[in-house]
Amino acid sequence: MNSTYKAFWLEAGDLIVIDQTQLPFRFVTKTLKTSADAALAIQDMTVRGAGVIGNVAAFGVYLAARESKGDLDRIKPLAAVIRGARPTAVNLMWAVDRLISVLDKAPANSDLVEVALKEAIAIADEDVMGTRNIGRFGCELIEAIAKTKPNGEPVNILTHCNAGWLAIVDRGSALAPIYEASDRGINIHVWVDETRPRNQGANLTAWELGQSHIPHTLIADNTGGLLMQYGKVDLCIVGTDRVTRSGDVANKIGTYLKALAAFDNQVPFYVALPSSTFDMQISDGVKEIAIETRSADEVLYMQGLLDDGNIGKVRIAPMETTALNYGFDVTPAKFVTGLITERGICEAAETAIAGMFLDLIP
Numbered sequence: 001m002n003s004t005y006k007a008f009w010l011e012a013g014d015l016i017v018i019d020q021t022q023l024p025f026r027f028v029t030k031t032l033k034t035s036a037d038a039a040l041a042i043q044d045m046t047v048r049g050a051g052v053i054g055n056v057a058a059f060g061v062y063l064a065a066r067e068s069k070g071d072l073d074r075i076k077p078l079a080a081v082i083r084g085a086r087p088t089a090v091n092l093m094w095a096v097d098r099l100i101s102v103l104d105k106a107p108a109n110s111d112l113v114e115v116a117l118k119e120a121i122a123i124a125d126e127d128v129m130g131t132r133n134i135g136r137f138g139c140e141l142i143e144a145i146a147k148t149k150p151n152g153e154p155v156n157i158l159t160h161c162n163a164g165w166l167a168i169v170d171r172g173s174a175l176a177p178i179y180e181a182s183d184r185g186i187n188i189h190v191w192v193d194e195t196r197p198r199n200q201g202a203n204l205t206a207w208e209l210g211q212s213h214i215p216h217t218l219i220a221d222n223t224g225g226l227l228m229q230y231g232k233v234d235l236c237i238v239g240t241d242r243v244t245r246s247g248d249v250a251n252k253i254g255t256y257l258k259a260l261a262a263f264d265n266q267v268p269f270y271v272a273l274p275s276s277t278f279d280m281q282i283s284d285g286v287k288e289i290a291i292e293t294r295s296a297d298e299v300l301y302m303q304g305l306l307d308d309g310n311i312g313k314v315r316i317a318p319m320e321t322t323a324l325n326y327g328f329d330v331t332p333a334k335f336v337t338g339l340i341t342e343r344g345i346c347e348a349a350e351t352a353i354a355g356m357f358l359d360l361i362p
């Protein structure tokens with residue numbers, strides 16, 4: 001069983017994760033030894049991104065089993081703490097619930113530590129396969145646009161936040177088609193939204209694309225609409241943290257505004273996701289998806305590399321100013337051109353989703 005992925009890996013039974021709060025300036029890791037370590041790493045965004053959140057949650061249940069010596073009555077409350085670490089990405093709850101279900105069904109006298117470890121690895125391996133397929137299906141969209149570009153001009157793709165391999169192992173979701181297109185030699189360029197307030201675009205997506213030598217330009221979050229009006233965006237691809245059975249999409253704050261601009265400018269707006277990000281229990285995303293609010297300091301301060309070479313924060317608002325920090329928003333399905341999944345591209349509509357994912361409908 002594979003136990004090494006780009007964003008995390010097992011070492012001597014502990015989970016090693018890249019500390020994403022230190023990228024792009026420091027490549028450092030953290031060793032998660034306990035379920036509490038896993039819960040904290042999710043809550044403080046050491047690890048983030050729906051898929052990786054789900055993976056770390058799953059391995060966190062394995063760590064809970066290890067520290068509980070396989071006692072299910074002790075594992076369950078520890079797993080509940082992990083499950084409550086962040087409210088929006090459904091992969092977190094899905095992964096914990098899947099682990100607990102497998103542990104509940106394990107035959108008597110099973111080694112629940114091994115059972116949990118095996119299931120957590122299975123989830124990560126499924127994600128790796130899924131992101132490869134998302135990349136292949138999404139690349140078809142890029143390829144079709146490339147054929148219309150004169151003189152081999154690049155296909156200009158806009159993305160928001162980070163939905164690369166730091167978010168879903170090992171090819172990401174929104175970035176998977178971009179990696180696939182690059183591998184196939186298609187001429188592409190990526191507009192990278194900086195993605196205030198945590199700057200996942202500037203810190204993580206720009207870093208990932210740079211590591212893969214994919215041409216990209218960082219832009220302020222509010223620039224995308226103008227670029228679309230100028231005809232400089234051929235395609236938008238974003239990730240997601242939860243998609244309802246009717247196709248409403250929760251994603252990083254600012255996604256909805258990008259979708260509105262795309263709709264107004266007839267720019268295709270696609271959302272890439274593994275099917276573990278569907279929440280078939282709900283239909284109306286605006287009314288039913290819990291939107292995380294985080295510390296006001298994430299808005300009031302900006303983190304970056306200081307002149308002395310250390311990573312630090314600077315305040316960007318008056319001391320007496322307060323801030324409101326919603327982490328996500330919901331894009332209604334009517335603004336979504338399509339959903340790029342591991343099973344194919346699906347219309348963001350209840351009938352189409354049910355048709356492709358009937359097995360996931362409760």
Ligand SMILES: CSC[C@H]1O[C@H](OP(=O)(O)O)[C@H](O)[C@@H]1O
Nearest residue numbers: 048049050161167239240251252
């Ligand atoms: C497809 S997972 C990436 C997804 O997660 C990000 O949120 P966060 O960085 O707060 O975990 C953002 O919504 C991305 O689209």
